Amino acid sequence: MHKRQLPFILVFIFGAFMAVQYFMPHESSEFIYEFFALDWVPIIGIFALALGIWSLIKVSWDKIKHRRQDWQYSVVLLAGLFTIIFFGFFVKVGEHWEFRFMTSDGLQSYMFRHLFDYIVIPGQATVFSLLAFYIASASYRAFRARNLLATLLLSAALIMMLRFSPIPGLGEYMSKTATWLLNVPNLAAKRAIIIGIGLGMVATAMKVVLGIERGYMGKG
Amino acid sequence: MDFSTFLWTSFAAFLTLAIFSFLYKDNPLYKFAEHLFVGVSAGYFVVILFHNGLSPNLLQRLSDGDWYYLWLNSLRPWYIIPGILGILMFSRFSKKWAWVSRYPMAIYIGIAAGVAIPLEMTNRVLRQMVASMTPINWGNFLGSGYLDIASGYSEVIILTGAVSALVYFFFSTPHRGAIGGIAKYGIWILMLGFGATFGFTVMNRISLFANRIQFLWVNWMKNAFNVKGVNPQADTSYMLAFTVVALIFVGYVVWEIMKKFRKAETA
Structure with a gap:
């Protein structure tokens, strides 16, 4: 019980x-x-x-x-984790390191800010930019005009990608078409998806409250 | 650029190149950068969650009390209850006491699910429906100029497109006859929407890639190494540090090639 x-x-x-x-x-x-x-x-x-x-x-x-296997990389992970935690709580005052628990002085420390600016930000940006190459290979598979639906997908994506193209005359039309695509058919599709997500979330929340959905509690 | 900034920038450049090396294949440099990035990011969120979350929401509220009395002499001692419930979450690591963590989980899930029912209905469903149900601009149906967003036909497409896309997701009725036709129009709208989103994402990723190349060329090479005379302060120590980074990369590439040759020889 x-x-x-x-x-x-x-x-x-x-x-x-x-x-x-x-x-x-x-x-x-x-x-x-x-x-x-x-x-x-x-x-x-x-x-x-x-x-x-x-x-x-x-x-x-x-x-x-x-x-x-590859346990050495876990050492790197823990070293990074504890280093930034240390500099988030310890602040150098004169010659001494002071533990600042109740104030957020650690957030302003030189090392804490530099660890974020020179490791987290470039890491995050590079990992996401890496996806450009994988998206390119995915596009090759997805963008083959095999039927009407695939052709619609291909056309919309190509127009979006060419909207900043500097080709005289073409660039302006591409830009206007892309803006229309984003604000009209894309808006209609997004609206339907958002309504669907909302109804799905309400249904799931009701299942949780009524005890129909119980998976989150685990077994045992 | 002073020497410490140069070292930090060089390290960021090293991480950038190490992550890009994954395009060749999974390798030790990538794994190093990946684990360091995960560790530092996780540590960053620990510090942020503590200083911006736990400290103002719990510790500062209890700080007028005394830990010796378990903060029961605080002006707001009841905040100890969510604190205790939070600590009980850690019982999940014990097989014997794991069930205790269900109590804080139950309170958390119960409150979150209960609040979500009216809020999701209002914010996602009703607001989107209200936004769709605006009067059609019949007076300016064809609009002015090429593909006018404010024209009547654009509004008709938005309304009919949203309804048709919803019909496509409605699987309780077979998609035949009139319903099938509406669902077909719905999937066309969805495909145009997905295509636009896909193209947008591709451009977003490419701009991020361009930004990283710009970082390597402008922030690192140009500023730090005085390429084209941008940074007159650059001295031999910068070149020495660059040589070390370059040697690590060259050494790794040579090691990989040697390994391939050895494999070919033994085969």
Whole structure:
């Protein structure tokens, strides 16, 4: 009972209450919404994210401990992780390093900012730019005009890609057609997809609250 | 550019080239850059989550109390409850006590799902429907100029396109007859939308690639190595550092070629 049923009862109580309170414009209802949804949920959510980081540390440490294949790279990962955490909490004041727990001084430190600017930003941009090459090979497969639907896809994508082309005369028409494609058929398609996603999310949330969807609790 | 900035820029350039080396194949330089990037990014989010999330939402609210009394003498001691619930999440790592983590999970999922029902309905479904249900501009149906967005026919395409695309996703009725025709028009609209999004994404990625090449050429080569006399402060120490980075790359390429030759010989 206390291992499985009680958590599902809690999901129903909190879920049903939070769904109903939206339709009650009373200050006590708003207070409870702000207290639980805006104050409690972010705190619990931060611990859930910390759980992911802890899991990353655990997996990497196990890899190093058991000398599994490519364990050396886990050393690099942990070194990067702990270095930036160190500089996020320790600030050099004069000759000494001070531990700043309650203030966010660490965010302004030279090393913390440089680790972000010269490792995270170029890494992120390069990984995403790498996708340009893989998208090019995907385009080759997707953009073959085998039927009407593939031809529509190909035409829309080509017009979008040529909209900044400097070819005299053609560039202007491509730009106008691309703008129309983005604001008319693309808007209609996106609108349908967003409505579909919204209905899907409402249905899933209702399944969770009513206890029909239980996969997130795990087994046991 | 001072020497420390030069070193940081060179390291960023090294990481950029190391990640691009994946285009040849998976290799130690790429793995090094990938793991360093993952580690530093994860650590960055730990620090940000602590300073911008946990500290203002929990610790600063309890900081008027005393940890010796478990903050029960704070003016807002009830904030200890979400803190304890958060800590209980870590019981997931114990096989015996893993069930305890279901309680904070239940409260979190319950609140999030409950709030999502009216909010998703309002923000995604109703707002998009309201935006679609605007009067058609019959007075300016053909519009002015080439492919006018504000014209009546564009508005008709938006309305009919959205409804038809929704009909295409409705699988409870067979797509035959009139429904089949509407669904077919819906998939045409969807294909135009997907094509436009695909083309947009390709251009986005290519502009990112151009940005990385610009970084390597302008920020690194031109500024740091005084190519074309841009940086008169560049001295031999810069060239020495560049030589070290270049030697690592050349050494790796030579090592790969030697390995291929050895494999060919043994075969």
